Amino acid sequence: MISPRISGLLALCVFAGTALAATPQVPTVAAQQALLLKMDPGAQAECHKDSYGNAACTSGSHAVEISGCDNDMLFGQVIDAAGATLGTRLDADHSKPVAKLKAHQFLCIVGVAKKSGEVQRYYVEAFPADHVPDCKGNHLCQSFPVEWVGAPPATKCEWIGTSGDFTGGCVAGWVDADAIDVYSMGLK
Numbered sequence: 001m002i003s004p005r006i007s008g009l010l011a012l013c014v015f016a017g018t019a020l021a022a023t024p025q026v027p028t029v030a031a032q033q034a035l036l037l038k039m040d041p042g043a044q045a046e047c048h049k050d051s052y053g054n055a056a057c058t059s060g061s062h063a064v065e066i067s068g069c070d071n072d073m074l075f076g077q078v079i080d081a082a083g084a085t086l087g088t089r090l091d092a093d094h095s096k097p098v099a100k101l102k103a104h105q106f107l108c109i110v111g112v113a114k115k116s117g118e119v120q121r122y123y124v125e126a127f128p129a130d131h132v133p134d135c136k137g138n139h140l141c142q143s144f145p146v147e148w149v150g151a152p153p154a155t156k157c158e159w160i161g162t163s164g165d166f167t168g169g170c171v172a173g174w175v176d177a178d179a180i181d182v183y184s185m186g187l188k
Contacts (some may be wrong), residue, residue, distance in 0.1 A: 013094055016169050029055045039123050040064075040090045040174075062120060069094050069108035069125070069166070070164040075132075076124070077140065078105045079181040085149075086173025090121055101166055102144040106135070109182060110172070113139040122180050124170040131159040134187035141187070146171045 032055040033047035047057040057064045087095030111123030135141035153169030
């Protein structure tokens with residue numbers, strides 16, 4: 001389970017081909033709020049400092065933890081045999097599909113949405129895992145072709161850094177928590 005006080009580095013996330021900002025230091029509350037607004041466009045999303053000085057974010061009636069792709073416990077895979085459809089919004093009733101992923105697709109968990117302390121949805125990014133150090137030779141890091149809903153992005157998903165930063169047409173979106181297996185013990 002991801003700690004509510006995670007405030008590590010943000011990954012360069014991409015939502016339907018539009019880059020989201022990354023930073024090499026602990027992001028400001030304003031930066032996390034900007035990222036959350038891009039992850040959940042049109043929502044009533046906000047972030048403020050909690051009593052520990054970390055960002056505490058909400059979107060609608062959910063508490064949202066924003067993390068990055070630089071910690072091996074922030075990865076997972078699609079466990080539903082039928083695959084999983086990623087959506088544009090945290091609120092599934094107002095979400096539109098972005099892409100469909102196959103079972104066992106390797107994912108970075110960028111955001112965790114909770115309601116009454118229970119994880120409801122994840123904001124995930126599916127990207128090539130060949131640059132993640134603990135993925136080399138690891139059966140947990142499988143990638144499959146993405147089935148885009150609508151036109152795919154014009155740019156390809158590419159690694160741009162050393163700490164989980166990607167750019168280009170990496171598929172990202174919200175998915176129900178029961179469709180994802182989180183590697184809570186890491187990739188090892």
